[in-house]
Amino acid sequence: MKIRVSRNGPYIVTGSVPLMVMEIASDERGDCRSWQKVREYPLQEEYALCRCGHSKNKPFCDGTHAKVHFNGTETAGDEPYLENPTIIRGPKLELADYEGLCAHARFCLRAGGIWNLTERSDIPDARDTAIDEACNCPSGRLVLRDRQTGETIEPALERSVVVIENPARGEYGPLWVRGGIPIESADGRTYTIRNRVTLCGCGRSRNKPFCAGDHIGH
Incomplete structure (x- = not known):
């Protein structure tokens, strides 16, 4: 393909x-x-x-x-926008924000926004919502990493x-x-x-x- x-x-x-x-x-x-x-x-x-x-x-x-x-x-x-994303480190999740890739699908705005949710990721509901929002981002602008395992969270x-x-x-x-x-x-x-x-x-x-x-x- x-x-x-x-x-x-x-x-x-x-x-x-x-x-x-x-x-x-x-x-x-x-x-x-x-x-x-x-x-x-x-x-x-x-x-x-x-x-x-x-x-x-x-x-x-x-x-x-x-x-x-x-x-x-x-x-x-x-592709310079892939080199230095904005990094937001929360207690459980780390968000890499590749802003130059934004396609404005707007999944990231719910419940206060994925940036705020990442900072509150020690709260299970906030963590789950952040993951849902990141995985629905079609452009890959928003990529989450589990801070405990170090693994990138990507949808199948x-x-x-x-x-x-x-x-x-x-x-x-x-x-x-x-x-x-x-x-x-x-x-x-x-x-x-x-x-x-x-x-x-x-x-x-x-x-x-x-x-x-x-x-x-x-």
């Missing part, structure tokens, strides 16, 4: 990677709580996903990037690509790449392989090919 970023064109996904659409489900307070699968596409050995945001056949590419002269230059470079994710939708807010966001699928740049370089990554699907990201939350408000 692999995803290749084509030059000023779509993402080329190979290796029979499952593709589905998921919505962010909110509770009665409006807090983001869970993921709900709403559609699964037939399995294909290879397919092309829109990167410019203008396809009339989303999530698939229909060639519109050529008509709109899409500039898909990759700006993620050597099927290798797949998810088209993220948040209809309650009228937001149709990035592509959630799950399970450590390699992503190769247009010049043949493989980005850091991570369990969860969000790729830009609107064409506006300042951190191409990754989502930087620039779909919000458009």
